[in-house]
Amino acid sequence: EVQLVESGGGLAQPGRPLKLSCEASGFKFDDYAMHWVRQVAGKGLEWVAGIKWNSETEGYGDSVQGRFTVSRDNSKKSVVLEMNDLRPEDTALYFCVQGSGYAIGSYFKFWGQGIKVTVTP
Amino acid sequence: YEVTQSPSVSVAPGQTATITCGGPNIVRRNVHWYQWRPGQAPVLLIFYSRDRASGIPDRFSGSSSGDTATLTITRVEAGDEADYFCVVSDPLKEHIFGSGTELTVL
Numbered sequence: 001e002v003q004l005v006e007s008g009g010g011l012a013q014p015g016r017p018l019k020l021s022c023e024a025s026g027f028k029f030d031d032y033a034m035h036w037v038r039q040v041a042g043k044g045l046e047w048v049a050g051i052k053w054n055s056e057t058e059g060y061g062d063s064v065q066g067r068f069t070v071s072r073d074n075s076k077k078s079v080v081l082e083m084n085d086l087r088p089e090d091t092a093l094y095f096c097v098q099g100s101g102y103a104i105g106s107y108f109k110f111w112g113q114g115i116k117v118t119v120t121p
Numbered sequence: 122y123e124v125t126q127s128p129s130v131s132v133a134p135g136q137t138a139t140i141t142c143g144g145p146n147i148v149r150r151n152v153h154w155y156q157w158r159p160g161q162a163p164v165l166l167i168f169y170s171r172d173r174a175s176g177i178p179d180r181f182s183g184s185s186s187g188d189t190a191t192l193t194i195t196r197v198e199a200g201d202e203a204d205y206f207c208v209v210s211d212p213l214k215e216h217i218f219g220s221g222t223e224l225t226v227l
Contacts, residue, residue, distance in 0.1 A: 035216075045206065047216035059215070100168065107153040107169075107210050111162040 002026040004096045004112030011118050012086050020081040022096030022112060030054070030074040033099030033106055036081045038092035039114075048094070049081060050104035059104045063089075086119045093117075122150075124209055126219040133227045138194040140222045142207035145188060151210045152190040154183055157221070158203040166205075167192060194224070202226045 003025045012018040020036070036048040049070035050059045058070055064083075072079040079096060096112040124144040132138045142152060154167040165174040167183035170190055180195045194201055207219040 037216075044220045045218040047218070050216075061215075095162070105210055107151065107165070108155070108163075108208065108216075109165055111164070113162050 002098065002110045004098060004110065006094065006096045006112050006115035009094065009115035009117045011120065012083075014086060014088060014119055014121060016086055017082065017084045018086060018117060019083070020094055020096075020115060020117070022079045022081075024077045024079070024096075024098070027098065027110075029077040031102070032109070033102060033104045034070075034072060034079040035097040035099060035104070035108060036070060036079075037095045037097050037108070037111075038090075038117075039095075040089070040092045046092075050099065051079065052104055053102045057104060083117075086117075088119050091117060091119045122209065122211065122215075122217055124207060124217055124219045126207065126222045128220070129223045129225065131225040131227055132197050134197055134199060136197055138197050138201070138224055140192040140194070140205050140224065142190040142192075142209075142219050143188055144190075144209060147188055147190050147209065148185045150190075152183070152185055153208045153210065154181075154192045155206050155208065156201075156203045157206065163206075197224075197226055199226050 005023045008020040035050040051070045067085045069082045093114040095114045097108045098110040100106040100109040152170045155163040157163040170185040171183045204221045206221040209217045
């Protein structure tokens with residue numbers, strides 16, 4: 001059974017950093033790209049970041065480019081989203097998502113339950 | 122690139138629901154459909170416009186033509202009540218989300 005378990009969410013102050021982690025199980029982790037997707041309350045979903053199976057390629061949504069960094073550790077079956085210079089508009093439910101293939105252009109195959117991040121003074 | 126979805130669709134049980142995702146020449150794009158029930162994680166239904174994901178009933182089908190991609194749900198059941206959203210995956214490594222369509226089963 002595929003499982004993606006997010007952790008590290010919670011409250012953060014504007015301008016401060018926060019790190020989200022995702023532990024994967026139930027599939028061959030290093031065969032797949034991994035992504036972070038978020039839903040801002042009352043709005044739609046937004047792709048945040050993705051990373052190729054071998055970390056060779058990363059991609060970011062326009063609103064987080066230059067502030068967020070995605071990385072992965074295939075030996076630990078984990079993917080991390082380091083969020084810097086947080087803004088109130090980063091407040092959202094963040095999902096860890098398994099890609100359908102090696103590359104970050106592949107579709108989203110399986111989603112975690114999501115973790116809440118709130119950025120407030 | 123932007124995609125548009127109608128906010129809501131209502132159908133009676135046993136009828137057919139049609140949910141659309143519009144975008145310029147979307148027929149040439151990779152379109153994927155997801156079901157999102159409250160309190161649960163989104164679930165992949167259809168990928169590459171018409172391929173059904175593993176374990177998804179054949180009541181769910183996808184198609185695409187011109188500027189519109191369509192998710193069709195036949196013989197709608199009460200359990201199909203959910204938000205349905207499309208995602209267009211761009212070769213430039215972007216993923217563009219539709220705003221979602223809320224399906225109500227009357």
